[in-house]
Amino acid sequence: MxxxxxxxxxxxxxxxxxxxxxxxxxxxxxxxxxxxxxxxxxxxxxxxxxxxxxxxxxxxxxxxxxxxxxxxxxxxxxxxxxxxxxxxxxxxxxxxxxxxxPVHALLGGKGTRTIPIYDGAVYFADLDADGVDAVLADCAADDAAGYRAFKLKIGRGNRWMERAEGDARDIEVTRAVRAAYPEHRILVDANDGYDCDGFIEYLKAVADCDLYWVEEPFLDDAADLARLKKHLQGSPTLIAEGESDPDLEPLLEIAADGDIDVLLMDVVSFGLTSWREVMPRVSCQASPHAWGVPLKTLYAAQMAAGLGNVPTVEGVPGTTDGVDTSAYEWKDGNLTVPDRPGFGLTLT
Structure with a gap:
């Protein structure tokens, strides 16, 4: 049938x-x-x-x-x-x-069913209580929950603190988390909260922190991204872009020039069909933005297993009322997607 x-x-x-x-x-x-x-x-x-x-x-x-x-x-x-x-x-x-x-088979089964997941929930807790210790407490809670990679929000000087003070706090937080978790991956996400000059200064101050990637450091600009890539020459740190209102064709051109390493279009608002259409044209890696809804992490993991070329997926810690997610296996920072039909998720 x-x-x-x-x-x-x-x-x-x-x-x-x-x-x-x-x-x-x-x-x-x-x-x-x-x-x-x-x-x-x-x-x-x-x-x-x-x-x-x-x-x-x-x-x-x-x-x-x-x-x-x-x-x-x-x-x-x-x-x-x-x-x-x-x-x-x-x-x-x-x-x-x-x-x-399973959906990952429909998508081609080009990746692996077990995908590294990073913690996307480390925000500006220091601004509301206990300073940097509050960020470390969030990291400790998420480490206990099984995460082995943290994405740190930075860019405090864009809105919440004076520029110099905020940039200094970003550096302090990054260095504190690296010191507390020397074996974990660390990613940083500025939500376009820097300009190119300021972000390069931040990178100089955390050059020994072995950042896995830098995400949305400033508003998309081909020349600035080329300059950032030149600054990172010789470093394994990746540049991740494309979450915020992506203008797809210019982003693909910048990626083709080698100045974007990971594309981030949201798994839901951009859409699974759109990812299926664009992935053959992507000259770099991909990791769809998933923040906000824990189910989006599971969708992104299915996409990673199906389309391949996805090195890691954004984790949204939490639960979803009325949904059985137990078919997904979570262990030591990795998520294994099930071989059940569809997404393997049941409404209860």
Whole structure:
């Protein structure tokens, strides 16, 4: 029985509640990120009694009832129409269930099922209590939860502190975390909170901290990224870009020039189908932004296992009410995606 033999009988809308293990504070641009949030999901039911569900990746169309699943999604490429992008994850999940394949197999199985995960929840806790010790306490909690890589938010001088004071605090935090965790990977994310000159000065001050990557150091600019890449010549530190309102074609050109090492478009808002389309054109590595919703980490891990060329995935510590995620194995900083059909996630 092919996908053309199954027809959408009902589209159900619902929400899920994510819960972080603590209140997540400020970054270079935004205030407190709170303790979780509520997100829209869509559940697709077929006339054959099958269903698939996922986060709504955009507006959910009302005209899919009565259409065959094969008319909506090509298992080899993704959703067939731009107007279906809101159903991207639900349709991939449904196709996996109908074909008895995990999503990573639908995507080609080009990566490995076990993927290193970094902790994306280390924000500006020092600004609200206990100074640098508060950041170290967050790292300790996440280390105890199994993380072996930390992405540190920097850019305090962009909004919350005087520039020189904020830059000095960024340096202090980076060096303190490196001293406390000499074997862990450290990544830093400035959320465009620096200019090129200031960021290069920051890098000089933490040159011995062995940063794995630097993310969104300043607003996208080809000349500045080329200058940053030149500064990092001879260093293994990667430049990661493309999360914030990406203008895709210029980013791909900069990556082709060798001045971006990792592209970061969000796994949900950019979309799984879009990643499937763009990955053959990517001349560097990829690691889709996943912050905000723990389920996005699982989606990104499926993408990594399916499309390959993803060195690590952003971890969103926390839980999701009403979703059984137990098929995903978490051990010592690595996540193993299941071989269950679809995304291997069950609504309870």
């Amino acid at each position: 092919t996908l053309d033999s199954h027809f959408i009988s009902r589209v159900e809308r619902s929400t899920i509640r994510s819960r972080y293990p603590r209140t997540i504070g400020r970054n270079a641009r935004l205030g407190s990120h709170g303790d979780g949030g509520v997100d829209d999901v869509v559940i697709l039911h077929t006339d054959t009694g099958k269903s698939g569900w996922g986060l709504a990746a955009g507006p959910v169309p009302d005209d899919v009832v009565g259409r065959s699943v094969g008319e909506l999604i090509d298992p080899a490429t993704g959703v067939r129409e731009a107007g279906l992008r809101g159903l991207d994850f639900a349709l991939h999940d449904l196709a996996g269930h109908l074909l008895d394949l």
